[in-house]
Amino acid sequence: MGATIAEHLRQLGAGRRTDLPDTTAGTMRLDAREDGHTEHWYLTVADQHVRVTRSGDDAELVIRATPAVFDRLASGESHVATALLRNELTVQGNLRLLMLLRRIFPGPAGARHPRELGRAAMAGREGRR
């Protein structure tokens, strides 16, 4: 399947992400915890840029889960909001930042653009003629 959280965040470019709201800024720490060991990623979001460092510093939002749960988020297999509902993630701090992860991580593989359905409908008509 897709990337692990480590791979995804490592290759996250330093460029402008125009899909992030330009008025939103904040810090998030992802704590991937397994067998008593915790790995930290520290995300600083400002002015449509995301900076990733490895730090255990305090952040406005701290998100804790197992590495497997983070991997599923990073590959688009799972949605951050439903993972929260399933209690796979625990969060502490400013929850309003959580939905930024939906934009930072990719969507599910194989999703269709609505126009594909429109084109299929038009093609279906041509086919019937």
Add this chain to the structure above:
Amino acid sequence: MSREWVNVIAGNAFAISDGEGDVTDAADAPVGLFSFDTRFLSRWVLSVDGEELNVLSRDDMAYFETRFFLVPGAASHYVDADVSVIRHRSINDSFNERITLLNHSAKPADFTVRMDMGNDFADLADLTDTAARGQLRRRDVEVAADSARHQLVLRYARERFVRETTVNSTAPADVDERGMTFRIRIEPEGQWETDLHVTMTIRGEGGRDLRNDLESHRDHIHGGMREELTAWLDRAPQLMAERDGLEETYRGSLTDLAALRYTPLSYPARVPVGGLPWAMAFCGRDSIMTCLQTMAFTPELTPATLRMLALLQGGQLDDLHDEEPGKILAQLRYGESAAFGERPDGLYYGAADTTPLFVVLLDEYERWSGDADLVRELRHPARMALNWIDEYGDLTGDGYLRYQRRNERHGVINQGWKNSADAITDESGRQPPFPRATCELQGYAYDAKRRGARLAREFWGDPGYADRLEREAAELKDRFNRDFWLPERDYYALALGPYGEPVDALSSNIGHLLWSGIVPHDRAEAVAEHLVGPRLFSGWGVRTFAAGQRPYNPVGSHLGAVWPSDNALIAAGLRHYRFDAQAGRIAAGIFDMAQTLGGAVPELIAGYERSLTKYPVQLPAAGRPQSWSSGSLLMLLGALLGLRPVGDNLLVNPALPVGFGRVELLNIPGRWGLADAYAGDRSATAAGRRRLR
């Protein structure tokens, strides 16, 4: 025989019981105690000495608080009962019921008081979905009965998803797995009481002190919530009206709106939920409409709603959730099926109208409030929403906003406000293929572009973008009036199919077009006459679908029934085009309906001819209270008074139907500070302009 249901509400937490206060065998009915889309009690039955109780009277003290006065035994012999029972229940984040037994005899008396308790942890979404009813998931519920602590804990766990109901009694109790028993003695003329406090835990966070919780519940109910309701009513404009009952109806609507607010997990301010019982969740459409309706009355709902919707705006292409970047939410739910992806409504985006309406709401709010900072703060989501209309909403490339679900299992079939599966049909009952372009969606898109242009020019410093949006809006209006207009019928088609073929039914959707302003003046009169003509107008309001067409069904939600929310928008649209008499007829009909029924305005009533039934026929599927139904009365009042912000002033341009007499609305909030509106119908004017108070 229909039973009476009694509810207490606090945002998305609510309890529905029968008239005695009991919940028996809830099963697939939406009764019991709920919070965050989960049932926390499905059985809650009180008895004394093994006898059922009968209600003498009830005092609905506030939307969050009710008292039942009861006596044991059958109706025939309770008149001389020497024991009576009071159930006093209240709800906020938790639920409390104080049970008081009064011994009216001159002798001490022994009683066995029993409360049966149980729960199935049903997901409200499963109860809503008629297809899923009758085959509800059976859940293994762990029960821990602890007589020493007077506590019963019911717990359901699936992986890390945990829901827990904890019932604590302040009085000693014998607790078993099916409830609590109290064996008590009451002195002559004495009383006994216990508080049964129910906490609803939605995540696995333990260690809360339940005693503190009960105290904070009481403080909140007795201080905070009552004061807060009074303050909410005080902040709204004061209505004084000659017409009997209008003030009460107004106050009732404001109170319903207060009840239907909740604080989401992810946002610290309150937003409207849809309504009882099916939509006690954050619904994009209902919330936006409620905000639009209540702008002149309770504008504080709007900034929180806009920010919450912006926060949850679609970010990715996702077929399961029918999500696209920039799309505005259809529904947010917290239940089990949402969590585990068995239903996509954890965050579901299957709505084609919410995204343009988000932009409409932002612009409308600025016009009323002058809050330019909010417009600048929400520039990015508003631009994403405007981009969505063309990039993702135009499925066939013909310039119309369309929809077709990609989640073919659970997605919503029709994604406008008429969202039942059979709602979009021609006059003979033929349903068009997908993707579908319903007419009102084009009106919303037109309005969104025009309003987006104003925001871009005045606040975002982007005149080039403003010009583009205005050009696109003008082109859309031309195209729409060419393709949707049915010249031989003198009205607009309900929809276009994917190849541009019109769906020729006459429907209430054409009234929304007036509200959006996409109708040229030379066609507006024909539209207005259809709306109040005999096929669409029932006497109470405009039917969703005109009588005389084959699919017409007076009890069909979107094929003939009358919706107050639909009618409010239509009346406002008629007044935009100066069809004051037509707007007045509709508003008068809806107010008559609301006042005849009393209580909260239902979401819809049957489309039967008023002269035939004399009384509004209610439908079992109609919930109440509903935020956009309660809000619609406020919008109708605003439309009759002709309230409109013009620059920094409030314009008042009243047109009251006969029978309203004098109406005064004082302290209307807005960028002008507070302003008053005075109006009178023609008879009142003739009688002189006397003041009401």
